[in-house]
Amino acid sequence: MNLLAIVGPTASGKTNISLAVAQKLNAEIVCVDSMLVYREFNVGTAKPTLPQRTLVPHHVIDVIHAEDTFSAFDFCQQATKAIQDIQSRGKIPLLVGGTGFYLKALETGMVKVPDVPKQIRAELEAQVQDEKEREALYAEFQTIDPELSQKVPIQNTYRLIRAMEVYRASGIPFSKFLNQAPQTPKFKIQKIGLEVSKEHLLKNIEQRTSNMISEGLLDEVSELVKKYPSHLKPMKSVGYKEAILHLQGKMPLVEMKERIGFSTWQLAKRQLTWFRRDAQIQWIGGQDAALVDKIQAFC
Structure with missing residues (x-):
């Protein structure tokens, strides 16, 4: 049986749609997102909330700290374990995320490389x-x-x-x-892409940025900079690098908000470019309720 994946750029509505689909299908979500693996990085990553994760269990989320490395091979290992666990309990694994390289790694398999000091x-x-x-x-x-x-x-x-x-x-x-033969399993994946207009995506990004700030992004980053150097990968990600500059007095709040919005849009465009190259993705659009029914029809 093929696995089902819901993909799309950041701020395209994957979280809400996937929660609704998962409840209809008796599924659990396997996160395909290179930022959700980090513990403590919650607001700036728009991580699913604890109530959402209680409603529908999420896997491959909050698994490492900021200073830890996490490769595509590591993702494949954790995702494979989660998929097998979910299936062993008679439930459906639902892959959800915007990190296209991770999804491709699940399809093609990955090779283990040496640990790096x-x-x-x-x-x-x-x-x-x-x-x-x-x-x-x-x-x-x-x-x-x-x-x-x-x-x-x-x-x-x-x-x-x-x-x-x-x-x-x-x-x-x-x-x-x-170039070596893969050491992780290869999965066949039915991929559904969320089709969102540029205007709607920009509106979502603007709202998402405002929500992050009102929900405590600066408080979160204030605590993170006490623990981790700013050169670490998650500290340089969208939202966090701009918040750090603001906290250092190098960027006004209004500019910080504008920069986060712009950087998020740039990220979304890169994600769309990746996904558009995949001819196997079936793109669908529409209102939330209709989208859920359309996605369910693929199962």
Whole structure:
């Protein structure tokens, strides 16, 4: 039996739709989201609330801390465990999220790469902060892994760091691991994309940004900066990096709100670009009640 996935860009309404679908199907939700895995990052990630998670159990959520690494392989392992657990209890796993690479990893399977000492990652994260050092690191990347460097621009510091940390920990180019046979199961997935107009998505983003601020984004970030350095991946994500600048006195509140809205829109466009390349996604639109019925018809 194929798994069912509801995908779409941030602020497209996946949370509410998936909750309604899950209740109709007697399903539990497996989150396919690279930010929901972090504990303590709640408001800025629009994480499903505790009442929502009581109504419908969610999996692969709140599993690591900010300083921990979490790869697509780790996601596949946790998602596979959750899927098998849900099915063993006679319920349906419902995949929901906007991280297209994680969903693809579930379909194709992933290879385990060596664990990387935290010191190596810390050194690389510090190196990419300086423009000249970042350029030198990228030149090294092009030399040791020309295949992968053609697909990773210098601006993508997350993937640059990932490739270089694997190489420094193992002495093997990251592309060599990516080309190996997968070690995690491959799943067949029926993918439903939520079709949202640009105007509606922009309106949702504006409302989502206002909600985050009113629900305590700045209080949340104030506590996080006491525990974690600002160069960590979740601290640099949309909403958090802007809030940090505001708390440092470098950005007025009005500008912070505008920047969060703009960055969220940019993220949504990147997610849509990824999903639009997948010809297997069936896009549907409409009002919430009609959408739930349409999605249920695919089961």
